Amino acid sequence: xxxxxLKASSIKELIDLLLFVTIENKNQLPYKSGxxxxxxxxxxxxxxxxxxxxxxxxxxxxxxxxxxxxxIGFVLTDNLLIEKDFIRKYQPKFNKLFYDNQNRVSxxxxxxxxxxxxxxxxxxxxxxxxxxxLESCIDKLIDKNKHLVEHLEPxxx
Numbered sequence: 208x209x210x211x212x213l214k215a216s217s218i219k220e221l222i223d224l225l226l227f228v229t230i231e232n233k234n235q236l237p238y239k240s241g242x243x244x245x246x247x248x249x250x251x252x253x254x255x256x257x258x259x260x261x262x263x264x265x266x267x268x269x270x271x272x273x274x275x276x277x278x279i280g281f282v283l284t285d286n287l288l289i290e291k292d293f294i295r296k297y298q299p300k301f302n303k304l305f306y307d308n309q310n311r312v313s314x315x316x317x318x319x320x321x322x323x324x325x326x327x328x329x330x331x332x333x334x335x336x337x338x339x340x341l342e343s344c345i346d347k348l349i350d351k352n353k354h355l356v357e358h359l360e361p362x363x364x
Contacts, residue, residue: 209242209284213292218251221297225280233279236260242290244280245273245301252276253301256290259334266343316341 208224215221225244228235236243238261245253252273257263260281294302318326330340 209282209286209289212242212282213289213296218249218297222246222249222280225282227278227280229278230273230276233264234261236264236279236281237283238262239283240285240287241281241283242287242293244293245276245299246278246280247273247275248277251297251299253299254290254293254297256287257339258287258336262334263339314341314345 212221212224215224221244238259240256240258241260242254242256243260243263244251245255255263264279326337326340330337333340335343
């Protein structure tokens with residue numbers, strides 16, 4: 208299934224291959240790993256990955272950006288590294304950093320052993336990766352300081 212989705216020649220063909228839930232029924236997302244696609248009027252706004260699709264969408268930090276979202280498409284896979292292939296292929300406006308190589312950001316953290324241990328416990332409890340947890344922390348900081356970073360949002364087409 209994932210190979211067919213990667214080889215889809217259009218968004219319409221991709222839509223025919225994906226499983227879907229409506230945004231109102233996001234609780235029906237499976238407790239499994241996969242790649243998800245946020246749609247608005249058959250346009251892909253965002254592509255993401257998670258080791259647990261259900262839990263990821265219960266606390267999705269970008270949810271407020273998807274006000275007109277009507278559905279979430281997904282494909283179940285353990286190969287989460289292919290998310291970047293979908294992002295490069297469809298170039299969703301909320302994934303701009305991934306396909307615009309000039310705007311790539313890298314953050315390096317050096318954590319004390321006790322802090323690292325706490326992070327690992329949180330990740331084990333939430334059943335998410337360290338990267339997913341740190342991304343959610345950064346998203347929360349951005350949301351709390353949105354007035355400072357509004358100019359960083361992608362422009363509307």
